[in-house]
Amino acid sequence: MAQILLPLSLLSLLVSVALADLTRIEHSLKNDGSLSILVIGDWGRKGTYNQSLVAEQMGKVGKELDIDFVISTGDNFYENGLTGVDDKAFEQSFSDIYTADSLQKPWYTVLGNHDYRGDVIAQLSPALQKLDGRFICMRSFIVNSEIVEFFLVDTTPFVMKYWTTPEGQHYDWRDVEPRDTYISNLLQDLNNALQASSANWKIVVGHHTMRSVSEHRDTAELLKYMLPILKKNSVDFYVNGHDHCLEHISSTDSPLQYFTSGGGSKAWRGTYIPNSDKLQFFYDGQGFMSLKLTKSDADIIFYDVAGRELYKWSMAKINQGHLPSTVAM
Ligand SMILES: *[C@@H]1O[C@H](CO)[C@@H](O)[C@H](O)[C@H]1NC(C)=O
Numbered sequence: 167m168a169q170i171l172l173p174l175s176l177l178s179l180l181v182s183v184a185l186a187d188l189t190r191i192e193h194s195l196k197n198d199g200s201l202s203i204l205v206i207g208d209w210g211r212k213g214t215y216n217q218s219l220v221a222e223q224m225g226k227v228g229k230e231l232d233i234d235f236v237i238s239t240g241d242n243f244y245e246n247g248l249t250g251v252d253d254k255a256f257e258q259s260f261s262d263i264y265t266a267d268s269l270q271k272p273w274y275t276v277l278g279n280h281d282y283r284g285d286v287i288a289q290l291s292p293a294l295q296k297l298d299g300r301f302i303c304m305r306s307f308i309v310n311s312e313i314v315e316f317f318l319v320d321t322t323p324f325v326m327k328y329w330t331t332p333e334g335q336h337y338d339w340r341d342v343e344p345r346d347t348y349i350s351n352l353l354q355d356l357n358n359a360l361q362a363s364s365a366n367w368k369i370v371v372g373h374h375t376m377r378s379v380s381e382h383r384d385t386a387e388l389l390k391y392m393l394p395i396l397k398k399n400s401v402d403f404y405v406n407g408h409d410h411c412l413e414h415i416s417s418t419d420s421p422l423q424y425f426t427s428g429g430g431s432k433a434w435r436g437t438y439i440p441n442s443d444k445l446q447f448f449y450d451g452q453g454f455m456s457l458k459l460t461k462s463d464a465d466i467i468f469y470d471v472a473g474r475e476l477y478k479w480s481m482a483k484i485n486q487g488h489l490p491s492t493v494a495m
Contacts, residue, residue, distance in 0.1 A: 188317070188355050189307040193235060193272070201311050202231040204269075205455040207239030207373070207407020208278065209430025210259035216452050216471050217431035218263060223473035224454055225266020231456055235271045235309075236264075237316065239407030239427060240278030240373030242303070247284020247338070251293040261298045275303040278373040278407060279322045279337075286338040306352055308359060313461050314367040317356060321372035321406075323348050324387040353391060360399035366461050366483065369403045370396055377417075377424045379448055380409035381437040396422060402464070405455075410435060412453050412468040414446040414479060423481075425466065427455040447477040 195201050204224055211217050228236075243255050264273075281289055288294075294301050305320040322328065323342050328335075342348050360368060374385040376393055385408075396404060397420045407428035415424040424443070429452040436450065452471040457464065462484065468477045 205427040207428040208241040210243040211431040215432040228268030238275040247281040315365040321374040429453040
């Protein structure tokens with residue numbers, strides 16, 4: 167027996183090492199079984215470029231929807247992230263801006279490429295939570311709410327040009343390099359977590375675009391390495407920022423829906439480059455997104471800087487089938 171037991175215990179040790187699990191946060195649903203959130207990206211400009219106006223409207227919509235939390239798709243502090251945990255930009259771009267009662271909820275936050283130009287270790291530091299307990303920023307992690315799992319992923323290290331042609335910028339690759347190992351571990355963790363998920367909704371969140379018709383267009387590295395994992399594991403939505411606009415694009419060869427919410431401050435790029443997936447909605451200005459989920463239904467709304475509803479999209483899921491229904495406003 168001992169001869170059998172020894173290899174088995176070694177094997178289980180190896181397996182648990184290989185499954186370097188992503189950090190999981192449990193966030194409970196409302197009593198009625200629903201969840202409402204706001205998604206905002208590309209915001210931290212000390213209130214300028216209409217950041218404050220967007221924040222005010224988020225406060226109103228957040229109250230109406232009685233939101234449970236906020237997701238930030240990154241580029242939290244322009245232009246170059248935080249200089250340290252004592253950087254006043256943290257208060258000036260976050261705490262002093264999103265002051266509405268309804269926004270005093272957790273902000274589950276990923277890093278954007280501009281955040282990588284500063285002190286990333288500082289932006290990830292729990293010391294910031296002593297200044298403002300809402301700010302929960304990690305590289306890659308999971309928020310689980312029973313009917314939905316959000317898989318928040320660190321996309322900046324994927325993008326080759328930040329490594330090879332940083333154009334005078336410094337990227338803080340501490341704890342990331344070498345790139346290949348970091349990316350392959352992350353993809354494996356993501357794949358394992360998606361495979362293990364039994365949630366009704368699987369939503370992946372990253373800073374960079376997968377499909378976008380605005381300035382940054384698609385992110386080739388994500389299409390190559392991450393998109394196959396999303397499609398294979400029946401991910402419902404990929405939600406990102408990076409392009410400073412609001413977009414909904416439907417995959418033409420899978421049920422995957424792409425949503426860009428990157429309108430937190432500076433916008434109006436004036437760029438439109440179509441791609442081969444189906445563009446459902448594109449707004450080149452400031453704004454944000456709400457998402458309401460129940461076990462069977464998803465409702466997504468985009469709002470502009472004045473809080474006007476620009477676009478509404480709903481989807482019902484019956485058993486394993488997808489029955490999308492679109493209502494444009
Ligand atoms: C801010 O929003 C107003 C509309 O309320 C718009 O006229 C203005 O151009 C916006 N400013 C910037 C910098 O985008």
